[in-house]
Amino acid sequence: MEKAQALKEFLSQPRKVVVTTHHKPDADALGSSLGLAGYLKKKGHQVQVITPSDYPNFLSWMPGNEEVIAYDTSKNTLVAGKVREAEIIFCLDFSALGRIYDMADMVRQSSAKKVMVDHHLEPEDFADFVQWDTSAASTAQLVYQLILELGDRAVIDVNIASCLYAGLMTDTGGFRHNNTRHDEFLIASDLVSLGANPSRISKLVYETNTLERLRLTGFVLSEKLVVLEEYKTAYITLTDQELKRFSSQTGDTEGLVNYGLSIQGIKMAAFIYKRKDDVKLSFRSLGNFSVSALARDHFEGGGHKNAAGGQSKLSLEDTIQKFLKLLPTYKEQLNSID
Ligand code: 5GP
Ligand code: MN
DSSP states (O other): OHHHHHHHHHTTSOOEEEEEEOSSOOHHHHHHHHHHHHHHHHTTOEEEEEESSOOOGGGTTSTTGGGOEEOOGGGHHHHHHHHHHOSEEEEESOOSGGGGTTHHHHHHHOOSEEEEEEOOSSOOSOOSEEEEOTTSSOHHHHHHHHHHHTTOGGGOOHHHHHHHHHHHHHHTTTTTSTTOOHHHHHHHHHHHHTTOOHHHHHHHHHSOOOHHHHHHHHHIIIIIEEEEGGGTEEEEEEOHHHHHHTTOOTTTTTTHHHHHHTSTTOOEEEEEEEOSSSEEEEEEEOTTOOHHHHHHHHSSOEEOSSEEEEEESSOHHHHHHHHHHHHHHHHHHHHTOO
């Protein structure tokens, strides 16, 4: 509360604000950014949302989307200028500056006040104000709580509520994951009372596929899903040619990793695929098996205990081999999960 008071004082006059979030933003990252931006604009601030990369088309319905700058190298000067001019920078849904790639140095070097709002494990110490809670299912709900702590529930309109609801809905996997507590339902309920429409938002996020995306899912399930009973592990890999074959767009692979975990008896699932400059890994697990530790220790990543990600500079094939060679180390742990 004391921190919220200091933030409130800082925001008591119009400020130049940058809101940013992690590379390849998901609905929580973008929803919390646009929800917060909507709120700050209504409070009279000059707000620019900058994402460190593009993001899926199924998020473009979010109010405020049209004003987002999605960084790519051609926008380097523009983005550097916005960050330099900012008096305060909100960093949402990440807590390690490496997650904003090329923007990391700009933010680090900026003299602006920095606010971190996040729910990931092992945060870096770079912010002046911190709203950090690893028990929160989403960053969106932390933004909601921050707005309430600033005394501004009444400022939350249907647009802000919808963005925040989308983040809360997706980071709980549609209120199904084990991070869904009473609090998440209470906040979701309040966001609905403030105008968020659950069926509309779930349709927009979950049921706005392209045919190619569905075909890619079909291909993955029939041809690419590998189950290793011995390690209670399922994994999927995709080469760049395979992604091209299905005209894969940003976001088309989101959620694929969960299919592996839905197989009876499977305790860990991985999805490994080739990106432009590196190989990306996504992990999911059940129970006490920490994929965040696995991602941190071997793949320069992190996240949450049961949902994490990382990357590798090795080739796709070498990355897959590296992952497979690690499994014996974790065999006992994976086999001891109920
Ligand atoms: P996903 O597999 O959906 O990309 O990510 C799962 C979770 O891990 C998300 O909370 C995401 O923010 C986090 N995550 C994904 N990739 C990375 C990474 O490279 N580093 C860290 N620290 N977290 C990641
Ligand atoms: Mn999140």
